[in-house]
Amino acid sequence: MKIIGAVAMLIVLLVSAEIAASAFYYLVVKPQLDATKAEPGHYYRASDNPRLVYELIPGYRGSHDGRDLHINSLGLRGPELSAVKDRPRIAILGDSVTFGIWHADAEALPHLTGVELQNGCGRGAEVLNLGVPGYGAQEIREQFQVKSAATSPDAAVYLLNLNDFARRETPYEGADAGLYRMYHPPLLKLPFFIRKVAYRFEKGTLLGGMNPTLQWYRWLIGGTSQQTFDDIAAMAAFAKSRGISFAVFVLPSGLALEGGTNALADEHKAIAEALQARGITVASDASGFISTPSLFDPTDHLTGPGNHLAAAELAMFIRRSFPGVAARMNCQAAGVQ
Missing domain, CATH: 3.40.50.1110 (SGNH hydrolase)
Structure with missing residues (x-):
């Protein structure tokens, strides 16, 4: 019975820790990541390729701190x-x-x-x-x-x-x-x-x-x-x-x-x-x-x-x-x- 009780307590602690970690992620981390994605100078997008997950935005043109940045139609930095x-x-x-x-x-x-x-x-x-x-x-x-x-x-x-x-x-x-x-x-x-x-x-x-x-x-x-x-x-x-x-x-x-x-x-x-x-x-x-x-x-x-x-x-x-x-x-x- 003691072993069962200890295992149950461990499960409760892990579940509680996961709930706390999830709350921190959604309340603190995710808003920061979403804010970065929403910035006008964000030149990435989700990729259909599951091995890449994200990629450069084809056709993006912008300036960052006075530095020009062009991404061509193939999603590569530089000219066509x-x-x-x-x-x-x-x-x-x-x-x-x-x-x-x-x-x-x-x-x-x-x-x-x-x-x-x-x-x-x-x-x-x-x-x-x-x-x-x-x-x-x-x-x-x-x-x-x-x-x-x-x-x-x-x-x-x-x-x-x-x-x-x-x-x-x-x-x-x-x-x-x-x-x-x-x-x-x-x-x-x-x-x-x-x-x-x-x-x-x-x-x-x-x-x-x-x-x-x-x-x-x-x-x-x-x-x-x-x-x-x-x-x-x-x-x-x-x-x-x-x-x-x-x-x-x-x-x-x-x-x-x-x-x-x-x-x-x-x-x-x-x-x-x-x-x-x-x-x-x-x-x-x-x-x-x-x-x-x-x-x-x-x-x-x-x-x-x-x-x-x-x-x-x-x-x-x-x-x-x-x-x-x-x-x-x-x-x-x-x-x-």
Whole structure:
């Protein structure tokens, strides 16, 4: 009888806690999320694709703090695709860093990469921005497959940001910064809040803020690395089946570079080795970012100078990794192959 009574008491406590968590969600959290969705500058919408849940609004045009932001009819940041595909087409995959969340269209990393390729090669390439803020590796995998049908890229580079190891519906959920939960509220609120507290504790933002910590990066990577590597391997397999050249460019953490060395060099090495073991071309060298200050903001996003440096590094990586595409861009004729 004592055991039955204890179990009954536990059930009552859990149900009461769930009721309290639900009340907090509907009275505090949901109104905040709904207010954000209702803002004129909100350029996301619900997606019919259950793996994505949300997506960019096709045709959106706006200005954010003086920065222009255009989303084309395919739901990609940037101009409409060329009517005639007369140059190689390169898709840049990723999250908010690829998208350029703090930057104008002309300062977004994919656009700057296109400028670098145009300046360094005879013909250049049409570089597409497939980045979506908040997406992790599993959503980027789906985004690549969905958008490739409409864009027919010749090559694709995944800009692997270390927070792409975040994973929905697990303790490692969080990179969406609320976007996922705006469009997919948790069924049970108590487990959601418990996971959120654990996530914020690891990130060091339990009392507020958004800035990451080295401990958080290690926790995130260690917890989901195999699933993330499987997602990237699936991207590579999909690309191969479509005749698309594929490679991964691992973005460094500015926080890890503050001491003049890469404090996450071991993680970069492990990521590179894991992907290379799966036959994937990868660049994971952060040395080019170490000696230059002001490349990252406190949230570990690239600044304007950071985007320019990353674009130059990425353009060189593309020319080196995709010789067939480079030849079509006339890079060899320009003496930069």
